[in-house]
Amino acid sequence: MEDNTLGFAGFGLAPSLLESIDIMGFSDPTPVQQAAIPAILSGKDLIACAQTGTGKTAAYLLPIMHKLESQERMGGVNTIIISPTRELALQIDQQIVGLSYFTSVSSIAVYGGGTGSEFEREKQALKSGADIIVATPGKLISHLNMGYVNTDSIQHLILDEADRMLDMGFYEDIMRIVGKLPENRQTLMFSATMPPKIRQLASRLLKDPDEINIAISKTAEGVHQAAYSVHEDQKEELLENILDRPNLESVIVFSSRKSTVRSIEKGLLRKGINAKIISSDLEQREREEVLRQFRNRSFPVLVATDVLSRGIDIADLDMVLNFDVPHDAEDYVHRVGRTARAKSTGEAITFVTPKEQRNFYKIEQLTGIEVEKPSLPEKLGKAPEWQDPSQLRRAKTGPRGGRDASSSHHRSGRSGGSSGQGGGGSRQGGGNRSGRKPYRRKKGPNSGPGNAAAGQGPAKE
Structure with a gap:
């Protein structure tokens, strides 16, 4: 044997x-x-x-x-x-x-x-x-x-x-x-x-x-994680900018809202990026067919609601992108878990608006990782600043979505690495x-x- x-x-x-x-x-x-x-x-x-x-x-x-x-x-x-x-x-x-x-x-x-x-x-x-x-x-x-x-x-x-x-x-x-x-x-x-x-x-x-x-509650080994602080109206342009990279053959974009999923698909198609959606609005046979095509690399970008965040194995994803911060910190772990299977490498990017920063810091606490926070491309304009986590914990409510957050504190853009069980086999067919x-x-x-x-x-x- x-x-x-x-x-x-x-x-x-x-x-x-x-x-x-x-x-x-x-x-x-x-x-x-x-x-x-x-x-x-x-x-x-x-x-x-x-x-x-x-x-x-x-x-x-x-x-x-x-x-x-x-x-x-x-x-x-x-x-x-x-x-x-x-x-x-x-x-x-x-x-x-x-x-x-x-x-x-x-x-x-x-x-x-x-x-x-x-x-x-x-x-x-x-x-x-x-x-x-x-x-x-x-x-x-x-x-x-x-x-x-x-x-x-x-x-x-x-x-x-x-x-x-x-x-x-x-x-x-x-x-x-x-x-x-x-x-x-x-x-x-x-x-x-x-x-x-x-x-x-x-x-x-x-x-x-x-x-x-x-x-428990650890992201897979091999995932490079990054989070962009953005205003809501900067998200679609940033997404298109990221997806314009060469050699991205398999990407899932997650959103918690079905209406946002449809809007993302339309915007990407207008830009010539081949994308399809999967949500509970589709009939079961339609969902299965979309998944089959995505696994076979018939199109590069799948835009999905949380229906795919757990339990679906799609092999060799290049990237998982959270268009919005998951409401449940555990869901972040599952979304990110779609990439870097079998201890391979992958990328996970999250867009964080000012009012979502508190939830994102909860994710960092849960996973024990300080996620890298790169700057926005200059052409997208000024980004909201990252608030100090201690200020967010003291506040009764998170910062609301003005054009600039109130704190001048900017966290380091260095990643704290990743830990936990990567595990994972190879391909799904x-x-x-x-x-x-x-x-x-x-x-x-x-x-x-x-x-x-x-x-x-x-x-x-």
């Missing part, structure tokens, strides 16, 4: 899984995989805190799939993985496609926004018993309420991006799903953050769990699922692990 699989062989994983690991060229296990795989194999409940890019998806898939390969199947659904978004559900299922190529493990992604024929395919898989169901909460409840899903055989429940699900208001849905599952099961909870509400949920769902914490039965995969010439997951590795999301 190749040296790059010796680390995974040490877990005692099934030969069929090790063969997929070898063929797909995975690297050694990441820290979260080293900690989580033995715990899951032992049958323990687990709560794991690990950010995007550390390999947590494969950290739970590999031991679950090993159990399915190594133990006698009882029939029916064995594992339910709950995901906050359709995109993450599809991504998880694509990893299963690659990892299961040399196994008999079956799976299906169950999410809203599909056609009637897709609903029937989901129904058939749930009735007949696909081994692993990857589902969004609402769509899974729709199937469970119809009475044809036999949950007696379920041995594993996995909550992925649990903090995000609570932020999106899925608590009641999660508890409704849990109420339909056997009490004698193994429950795994993965979260990028560990606020009190996550610990409360864990106390309700998990029994004497092991706990893993990997690089669309799973080739042509020729499949409702949920069983045919091993045709175009459905090998390299096509199913296009170089995805356990060291990535």
Whole structure:
């Protein structure tokens, strides 16, 4: 066996899984995989805190799939993985496609926004018993309420991006799903953050769990971070100036507002910069097609709302640009986590208006990094000055958006570096699922692990 699989062989994983690991060229296990795989194999409940890019998806898939390969199947659904978004559900299922190529493990992604024929395919898989169901909460409840899903055989429940699900208001849905599952099961909870509400949920769902914490609230290694102090009316010109650099082939521009996303796209197209948007306004099929084209480098700039800030792996991004400061400091970590995967290099730029400076300083406190603060290009005019953080903390409200901030203090433009777990595997590809039965995969010439997951590795999301 190749040296790059010796680390995974040490877990005692099934030969069929090790063969997929070898063929797909995975690297050694990441820290979260080293900690989580033995715990899951032992049958323990687990709560794991690990950010995007550390390999947590494969950290739970590999031991679950090993159990399915190594133990006698009882029939029916064995594992339910709950995901906050359709995109993450599809991504998880694509990893299963690659990892299961040399196994008999079956799976299906169950999410809203599909056609009637897709609903029937989901129904058939749930009735007949696909081994692993990857589902969004609402769509899974729709199937469970119809009475044809036999949950007696379920041995594993996995909550992925649990903090995000609570932020999106899925608590009641999660508890409704849990109420339909056997009490004698193994429950795994993965979260990028560990606020009190996550610990409360864990106390309700998990029994004497092991706990893993990997690089909480740290941006990935290799990310060069910079922040520009700007007035609102300087943002679009600065964005166009930055995107005019040569050799930028893959950039995501994030904004918290759908209206701003549409405005950015129109402005870039007027300047001859090929850009497309993705937001909740698009139909699911449209969103999937835009993502497919972006991954294939059909256009260089994707303008996105927060729907992409977590859980979507797009490989080899040159830059992530925050058009506005994320409302939640943790969201900054996830946005920045889209670049510099697998400890490669990347760039993260944030535009900060005077009224957003307080929130941006909170991000620096959270990550432990003083972000570089370069000057605006002269042609853009005078920029607001950076306020002293201590003055912002004393003020009842942040500085409001006049043309000049009130403080004369200007912070150093030096970066404090980056720390934390970079982790992250290489590339994300669309799973080739042509020729499949409702949920069983045919091993045709175009459905090998390299096509199913296009170089995805356990060291990535």
